[in-house]
Amino acid sequence: MxxxxxxxxxxxxxxxxxxxxxxxxxxxxxxxxxKEAYPLHGVQFSNAEKYADSLKGSENYFNGSWQQLKSYQIQENLLIRNVSIKIRNQIDFSLFNKVNAQNLYYYGNQFFRFYCVDYHEGILFMGEDEIKEKVQKIKAITYALGDSIPIITAIAPTKSYLYSDLLPEYNTKETEYSNYRYIKKTLLENNMHCIDFNQWFMDINTTSIAPLMGTGGVHWSRYGATIAMDSLINYLNEHTNNDFKKPEWRFVQEEEVPNVNDNDAVYVSNLKCPPFDNELRNIAYYETDSSRKKVKALIVADSFFDVVSYFGLRNNIFTEDSKFDYYYGTQPGIGENQHLEEGIFEEYLTSVDCIIILSAVVNLENYSWGFIDEAYKRLVLEEV
Amino acid sequence: MVFSSVIFLIYFLPITLAVYHLIPKSLKNIWILIASIAFYSWGAPTFVFVLLMSTIIDFYAVQKMDKSAGPIRKRWLIFSISMNLGLLMYFKYSNFFIENVNYGLEAAGISTISWSEVILPIGISFYTFQTLTYIIDVYRKDNRPQQRLHNYLMYIFLFPQIIAGPIITYKKIVHQINNRTEKPSLFLAGFVRFSVGLGKKVLIANTIGYYAHELLFPDQGIILTCAAAWLGILAYTLQIYFDFSGYSDMAIGIGYMFGFKFPENFDRPYTSYSISQFWRKWHITLGEFMKNYLYIPLGGNRGSALKIYRNLIIVFLLSGFWHGAHWTFIIWGAYHGLWLILDRLFLEQWLNKVKWIAIPFTFLVVVNGWALFFTEDINEACQQLAAMWSFKGSTIPILPHQNMYQFYILLAGLFCFLGLFPALRQLSDKFVSERSTIIGQLFTVSTGVFLFLESLVYVISSDFNPFIYFKF
CATH class of the missing domain: 1.20.5 (Single alpha-helices involved in coiled-coils or other helix-helix interfaces)
Incomplete structure (x- = not known):
């Protein structure tokens, strides 16, 4: 050799x-x-482990069902699984702008939620009759509560509108028969309260001193939430002859850890090298004005109110006994979300300064998540 | 168990390989047999007993056959073949026959046969063909029968190929059962080959497969346009090639790692000049089985032209039927049989004269064939072909991440038509010879490592991973 x-x-x-x-x-x-498993955000594992154990037995072994679940269990419990997911996500993101997270998409330099055209083109339109009926119910509830307790529908901003120029052409088609357009139109025609933060953010987006929505978030930024709440208090003061306390805040230096809430989409994308938004501004709240009253409100809202709730803004403008009913209890809530229990419903509703229904455009297909129907039943039908 | 699964890649393969290379030579075949039975029985252990029993009976029946002569020898042959074909008929085709008989009975107003559906054991088609090669080879006295039961069981159950081939005829592997060289360079070539196959399956076939599925099976109410139908079937054409040839590469690669040299199963089939050539390049081991164990015994190319055409049609009808117990597969087989007859009549000669059109024309024929193959529903196949040839509608549904699908389709096209895979194969095969430079070795192994790790990352982080050819 x-x-x-x-x-x-x-x-x-x-x-x-x-x-x-x-x-x-x-x-x-x-x-x-x-190696310890790498932490992942927003991941729900199936309960393969539990099921595999429950399937022990010769019958399940011989028909292969135990092995099938055992395979899932092994896959889910791999110590290198999470880091693999992050690397896979990073490859897909870097090469193809692909985000491997449910309902999240990346166009331009923006993360979007619900890329699909469903709400834009009105595919998920509730229907004219249902919207009209809901608005009539709001009218009746307002009448029952008295004009001093306004029911305000606040429509949260949505990136699909703010950055529609970044979306594929077919995804920006609109119709007036979308939940967004039609609910707003019907509320205003019936002199009901409606604040369209979506339109307002579109108007001020290019001139804003800080990002209204983070490039890596699907909700409004802390700054966006703050000015929106400021505007809401202005609106309340104007329409109820009150002088409620406005948010008191100032910009502060960026924290070392990126702002989680403003980068929520980036976090759940589980990337190895996440593209955090460097333009975001952090905010601190303070209280100097103790002479003015805070708003006592029932807030029926989606996760847009989480931004208000978790970083000090809620306590800055709302009273402690204000209640935040997340999705009106139709979605599992976290933290201090409070659902109105039976027995205190009517009493509580008559004690608040206002009722706020805060919803993202996409969630308008379940407008108020049943709250309007419930309030109508309790305050209008049962009273009759 | 499938190759592109976590359990195989993280547990089964490394442990099996490590033990294999540590134990003495005398135990190696027994170890492969144990591993192969564990591999097969992971999916549905019930069937492993049926197959084991049948294989053991075959082993002794063939020994009896070998020792006998004349009509008794033939009887043993018939017994053994009947048992194997009987198993195949029962597990694979009984549902189909009963279903069709029931259609007929229902149409005639007669009460139907009550029947509980038989579950298809994975890989039974490959198992049967491989067993038949052993029985027939020994009957023809091409080979002596295997003397050791565990060696025969290992040959039949050999885990790299039992599920989806390549179909390894006994005579091609008999010498390797007891004497195979396990050179490090062969191991490395096997690893690279395995990684290439894994990459073909996980990175390309899975991605394109999703796209093909979205186009070929649109949501209810969405009309399949001509453009979408063509793009969908083109994507499927690439998917099935990358899926199946990827599996074959993995099987061949694993074989190398254990010192076996399996026959090739694909050779750039989409660059064929005619359908006849396509069948010499696509699923080569099936083609060879059909030729040696069916076409030639039927008479082959001997006899009148009509007899040859009859033989061709029989072979391709049965080949289609072997792929699956559905009318679409039978029609697909007949479709290819007809093109082969046309080749014999005039087409191949004509295509040889106009070579510039031969490849695209053959490719078009193959693609149309896949329109019959991609579904088990004959109506869906007809709708697909109707949409393709309607020339109506140029819109293509745009899916999120369209750029990714376009990239992989282009990449797959390049690999298919530019012969990049043979280049990679040649590169990895250089390891078998010691002429390769150290840098060359390093580059090839690094390519394999990169493909393996990237594919592994995708396998670990995904849930959807079936092989198309598993159902056959």
């Missing part, structure tokens, strides 16, 4: 050993638990 061939064989042996080690590495990591 020539010296060269021998040399090559030795080198090949070394490479073979390296490849064998590479193949065995994930197994060794798993068995020796050498």
């Amino acid at each position: 020539s010296k060269k061939v021998k040399y090559h064989e030795t080198f090949a042996k070394f490479l073979k050993l390296a490849i064998m080690s590479l193949l065995l590495l994930p197994f060794i990591i798993q068995v020796l638990k050498l």
Whole structure:
């Protein structure tokens, strides 16, 4: 055997050993638990483990159902699974702008939620009759509560409108028969309260001193939420002859940790190198004006109110006994979300300064999430 | 168990390989047999007993056959073949026959046969063909029967190929059962080949497959336009090639890692000049099986032209039927059989004269064939073909991340038509010879490592991973 061939064989042996080690590495990591699972955001694992254990038994083994669940269980419990997901997501994102998270999309430099045209083109339109009926119910509730307790529908801004120029052409088609257009139109025609933050944000987006929505978020930024609440208080003061306290706030230096809420879409995208928004401004709230009254409100809202709720703004302008009913209890809430329990419903509603229904455009297909129907039943029908 | 699964890549393959390379030579075949049975029985262990029993009976029946002569020898042959074909008929085709008989009975107003559906054991078609090659080869005295039961069981259950081939005839592997060389360079070539196959399946076929599915099976109420139908079937054409050839590459690669050299199954089939050539380049081992164990015994190219055409049609009808117990597969087989007859009549000669049109024309024929193959529903196949040839509608539904699908389709097209895979294969095969430079070795292995790791990341982080050819 020539010296060269021998040399090559030795080198090949070394490479073979390296490849064998590479193949065995994930197994060794798993068995020796050498690495802690990387944290992921917004991931719900199936309960494969629980099910696999419940399926123990010869029948399930012989028909293969136990093995199927065991495979899922093994996959979900792999210590390198989370880091693999992050690398996969990063490759897809870097090469194709693809976001591997439910209902999240990336166009231009913006993350979008609900890319689909459904609400834009009115595919999920509730229907004229249903909207008219809802508005008539609001009218009747307002009458029952008295004009001093306004029911305000606040429509939160949506990136699909703010940055529609970044979306594919077919995704920006609009019709007046969308929930957004038609609810707003019907409310205003019936002299009901409606604040369209979506339109307002579109008007001021280019001149705003700070981002209204983070490039990596689907909700309004803390700044956006603050000026929206400021505007809401202005509106209340104007329409109820009150002088409620307005938000008191100032910009502060960026924290070292990126603003989680303003980058929510980036976080759930679970990228290895997430593109955080450097333009975002952080805000601190303070209270100097103790002479003015805070608003006592029932807030029926989606996650847009979370931004108000979790960073000090809620306590800055709303009383402590104000209630935030997340999706009116139709979605599992987190934190201090409070659902109105039976027995205090009517009493509470008559004690507030206002009722706020805050909804993103996309959530208008479930306008008020049943609150209007419930209030109508309790305050109007049962009283009659 | 499938190759592109976590359980295979993280547990089964590394452990099986590590033990295999550590134990003495005398135990290696037994270890492969144990691993193969574990591999097969992971999916549905019930069937492993049926197949084990049948294989053991075959082993002894063939030994009896070998020792006998004359009509008794033939009887053993018939017994063994009947048992294997009987199993295939029962598991794979009984549902189909009963379903069709019931259609007929229902139409005639007669009460139908009550029948509980038989579950298809994975890989039974490949298992049966492989077993048949052993029985027939020994009957023809091409080979002596295997003397050790565990070696025969290992050959039949050999995990790299039991599920979806390549179909390895006994005579091609008999010498490797006891004597195979396990050179490090062969192991490395196997790893690279396996990684290429895994990449073909996980990165390309899965992605294009999703796109094909979205186009070919539109939501209810959405009309399939001509453009969408063509794009969809083109995507499926690439998907099925990358899926199946990827599986074959993985099987061949694993074989190398254990010292086996399996036959090739694909050779740039979409660059064929005629349908006859296509069948020499697509699923080569099936083509060879059909030729050696069916076409030639039927008479092959001997006899009148009509007899040859009859033989061709029989072979392709049965080949279609082997793929699945549905009318669409039978029609697909007949469709290819007809093109082969046309080749014999005039087409191949004509295409040889106009070579510039031969590849696109053959490709078009193949693509139209896949329109019959992609679905088990004959109505869907007709709708697909009608949409393709309606020349109505140029709109294509734009899916999110269209750019990704376009990229992978282009990439797949490049690999299919520019012969990049043979280049990669040649590169990895250089390891078998010691002439390759160290840098060359490093580059090839690095390519394999990169493909393996990227594919592994995708396998671990995804849930959807079926192989198209599993159902056959």
